[in-house]
Amino acid sequence: MKKNILIAGSSGAIGREFTKFYSDDEDTAKIVTLSRKKNDFDHKKILSIEFDYSKEETFNNLDEILELESISTIIVATGILHTDQIKPEKSLDAISSENLKKVFHVNVFGPILLVKKLLPLIKKSQGVKIIFLTARVGSISDNELGGWYSYRSSKSALNMMIKNLSIELKRFNKNHTAIGIHPGTVKSGLSEPFLRFVKHDIFSPSESVQLMTQVISKISPKDSGRCFDFLGKVIGH
Numbered sequence: 729m730k731k732n733i734l735i736a737g738s739s740g741a742i743g744r745e746f747t748k749f750y751s752d753d754e755d756t757a758k759i760v761t762l763s764r765k766k767n768d769f770d771h772k773k774i775l776s777i778e779f780d781y782s783k784e785e786t787f788n789n790l791d792e793i794l795e796l797e798s799i800s801t802i803i804v805a806t807g808i809l810h811t812d813q814i815k816p817e818k819s820l821d822a823i824s825s826e827n828l829k830k831v832f833h834v835n836v837f838g839p840i841l842l843v844k845k846l847l848p849l850i851k852k853s854q855g856v857k858i859i860f861l862t863a864r865v866g867s868i869s870d871n872e873l874g875g876w877y878s879y880r881s882s883k884s885a886l887n888m889m890i891k892n893l894s895i896e897l898k899r900f901n902k903n904h905t906a907i908g909i910h911p912g913t914v915k916s917g918l919s920e921p922f923l924r925f926v927k928h929d930i931f932s933p934s935e936s937v938q939l940m941t942q943v944i945s946k947i948s949p950k951d952s953g954r955c956f957d958f959l960g961k962v963i964g965h
């Protein structure tokens with residue numbers, strides 16, 4: 729049976745590339761894209777929906793997709809590291825309650841509330857893969873540099889949401905899978921201000937998505953709750 733796929737954050741560098749990848753995939757029937765501004769993708773498979781974590785009323789825009797027969801894959805490719813007002817904190821001095829709330833709102837609360845909203849669709853589907861874009865810097869055991877308090881801790885909290893979700897999903901369907909995936913360092917608006925400091929490989933969005941889609945195709949329910957990198961290696965919490 730052909731697959732229906734949902735991509736949240738389809739306006740982002742990585743989300744856009746996932747959308748292109750699955751548009752070209754013969755096994756994909758329909759792609760629902762969620763973005764703050766409606767996408768301009770011109771493809772008959774794509775249904776584009778306006779959606780913003782910060783505008784509660786836009787959750788109602790998702791009602792129509794709850795009517796789909798089933799969903800195979802949900803990719804949550806939203807996230808913020810910085811905005812015009814927010815800079816990743818280098819030290820405690822830079823932390824503010826307002827910025828912590830904003831970063832957690834987009835990186836943690838939004839993604840899990842989105843999955844809550846989609847639950848009726850997930851429940852009537854078989855073997856759904858729910859993929860959250862996380863980040864290696866969210867790994868507590870991997871943290872040797874410090875800094876980026878809100879981003880790092882929001883991704884750690886997201887990883888816990890993924891673990892919790894994986895446990896709950898198993899209770900009603902053992903065939904569902906929820907994982908986090910680290911895309912590598914990828915050229916995008918999110919990473920752009922920091923790329924000059926990077927000493928390892930930097931991927932284009934297309935290179936990263938090519939690798940991540942291989943990981944996504946191979947994961948199975950036994951992997952649920954874990955976080956992987958773009959090569960499919962487990963990242964410790």
Ligand SMILES: NC(=O)c1ccc[n+]([C@@H]2O[C@H](COP(=O)([O-])OP(=O)(O)OC[C@H]3O[C@@H](n4cnc5c(N)ncnc54)[C@H](OP(=O)(O)O)[C@@H]3O)[C@@H](O)[C@H]2O)c1
Pocket residue numbers: 736737738739740741742743763764765779780781782805806807808834838861862863864910911912913914915916917918919
């Ligand atoms: N790039 C990297 O090197 C890297 C590394 C590790 C992890 N990641 C993770 O990968 C994911 C995608 O990042 P990216 O590099 O593709 O960044 P990006 O190009 O900045 O894309 C971020 C996406 O999040 C959306 N977004 C921001 N605020 C939102 C809100 N309030 N409601 C709904 N959507 C919102 C953006 O929408 P607009 O287009 O409307 O702003 C955009 O679609 C993120 O979770 C990021 O943490 C990226």
